[in-house]
Amino acid sequence: IGPDVIDIRKLYAQTGKFTYDPGFLSTASCNSTITYIDGDKGELLYRGYPIEQLAVNCDFLDTCHLLLYGDLPNADQRTDFHGRVTNHTMVNEQMQFFLRGFRRDAHPMAILTGLVGALSAFYHDSTDINNPQHRDIAAIRLIAKMPTLVAMAYKYTVGQPYMYPQNDLSYAGNFMRMMFATPCETYKVNPVIERALDRIFILHADHEQNASTSTVRLCGSSGTNPFAAIAAGVACLWGPSHGGANEACLNMLGDIQKMGGVAKVGEFMNQVKDKNSGVKLMGFGHRVYKNYDPRAKLMRETCHEVLGELGLQNDPLFKLAMELEKIALEDDYFVARKLYPNVDFYSGIVQRAIGIPVPLFTAIFALARTVGWIAQLNEMIADPEYKIGRPRQLFVGAAPRDVPPLSAR
Numbered sequence: 001i002g003p004d005v006i007d008i009r010k011l012y013a014q015t016g017k018f019t020y021d022p023g024f025l026s027t028a029s030c031n032s033t034i035t036y037i038d039g040d041k042g043e044l045l046y047r048g049y050p051i052e053q054l055a056v057n058c059d060f061l062d063t064c065h066l067l068l069y070g071d072l073p074n075a076d077q078r079t080d081f082h083g084r085v086t087n088h089t090m091v092n093e094q095m096q097f098f099l100r101g102f103r104r105d106a107h108p109m110a111i112l113t114g115l116v117g118a119l120s121a122f123y124h125d126s127t128d129i130n131n132p133q134h135r136d137i138a139a140i141r142l143i144a145k146m147p148t149l150v151a152m153a154y155k156y157t158v159g160q161p162y163m164y165p166q167n168d169l170s171y172a173g174n175f176m177r178m179m180f181a182t183p184c185e186t187y188k189v190n191p192v193i194e195r196a197l198d199r200i201f202i203l204h205a206d207h208e209q210n211a212s213t214s215t216v217r218l219c220g221s222s223g224t225n226p227f228a229a230i231a232a233g234v235a236c237l238w239g240p241s242h243g244g245a246n247e248a249c250l251n252m253l254g255d256i257q258k259m260g261g262v263a264k265v266g267e268f269m270n271q272v273k274d275k276n277s278g279v280k281l282m283g284f285g286h287r288v289y290k291n292y293d294p295r296a297k298l299m300r301e302t303c304h305e306v307l308g309e310l311g312l313q314n315d316p317l318f319k320l321a322m323e324l325e326k327i328a329l330e331d332d333y334f335v336a337r338k339l340y341p342n343v344d345f346y347s348g349i350v351q352r353a354i355g356i357p358v359p360l361f362t363a364i365f366a367l368a369r370t371v372g373w374i375a376q377l378n379e380m381i382a383d384p385e386y387k388i389g390r391p392r393q394l395f396v397g398a399a400p401r402d403v404p405p406l407s408a409r
């Protein structure tokens with residue numbers, strides 16, 4: 001079906017032969033019109049628009065409209081879409097009681113997986129994945145409620161009262177207020193931080209068929225409800241090889257700092273290059289990008305802006321990250337394997353500077369990626385050719401044998 005693509009389904013129909021591809025290194029699971037990545041050039045486009053232009057000229061809700069409906073909103077559509085989203089920012093009060101069932105020291109991703117799945121119990125008018133209206137209202141609800149849920153998970157773990165959404169604020173500004181304000185003081189949104197957070201959301205909004213998105217598609221392919229499918233995506237994102245990398249990256253920088261900081265970078269790099277050490281340079285490498293991740297470039301710029309605004313230009317972890325990047329980009333090990341910084345390398349430093357606690361980083365990623373998950377899910381369900389996802393396997397276990405009696409086992 002293309003110069004580099006073979007449609008294996010015909011071969012399967014004719015011969016019963018199938019392919020063996022653990023990790024899906026060479027398997028396209030779907031057609032998609034949403035996101036395009038050129039890993040060799042380091043290029044990322046949402047619906048044809050370069051990520052660099054979207055990050056500068058649009059806000060996150062414009063990006064959501066683009067991903068969900070195929071194009072950027074005009075002025076009227078923008079007002080309408082913002083209104084629809086802000087209309088749904090509250091969550092049912094019952095959610096508080098559900099939240100109380102968690103230990104206070106629960107990981108925010110454990111809480112979020114539960115809360116997102118629980119939404120299906122509240123919105124019975126949006127659980128039929130085969131109904132386009134249901135899918136649309138579920139999309140709006142999920143985008144609107146994710147910031148509220150993430151902020152609730154945070155407030156719960158620190159024992160502070162929940163802050164209700166304030167709908168005259170921007171999407172990012174409202175999230176900052178729900179996170180950092182308390183009922184006993186006036187909170188003013190810092191526009192530089194608000195813009196940085198909005199940019200983090202834009203950069204994480206979609207990334208074609210990554211592990212969590214593929215999980216959402218596979219989960220949704222059984223016809224389950226949209227909230228359950230998105231909860232599956234949250235669970236998958238949690239892992240350190242995926243969305244958990246920003247948390248792991250910041251922990252790594254903290255460890256190097258404890259070892260002695262910039263002076264110990266060489267020693268740390270030797271550990272990374274020693275295959276027996278099991279140590280990886282977190283925030284480096286990507287399955288698709290074999291060049292600089294364009295999101296990492298934008299995130300590094302944002303990092304400078306945020307640290308400048310907060311007077312943290314001499315932040316030791318930022319200096320450490322710059323040094324690691326410099327050394328890695330000149331090191332044969334990394335050059336030969338085409339390992340470059342990915343989006344998570346700098347996003348953790350930005351989030352930490354903003355005041356977001358490290359265990360919440362992946363939850364922020366989930367908040368932003370929700371729109372991508374839904375757009376991909378909706379695209380799959382609307383495709384008349386879609387089928388339940390069902391990979392095959394090569395069975396390499398025992399040959400048929402008889403069950404021995406207990407006395408002989």
Ligand code: ACO
Nearest residue numbers: 241242243245272280281282283284285286287337342344
């Ligand atoms: N540090 C050191 N070596 C690495 C790294 C790294 N971060 N990443 C890859 N390598 C090495 C591998 O050991 C392997 O070496 P080898 O050929 O000698 O065996 C080679 O580079 C190729 O790597 P693979 O693991 O085969 O690449 P894969 O595409 O399977 O993995 C992944 C990609 C999971 C992202 C990997 O690079 C990694 O673990 N990076 C660190 C975690 C991370 O930053 N994840 C975030 C990804 S982006 C995101 O989810 C938003």
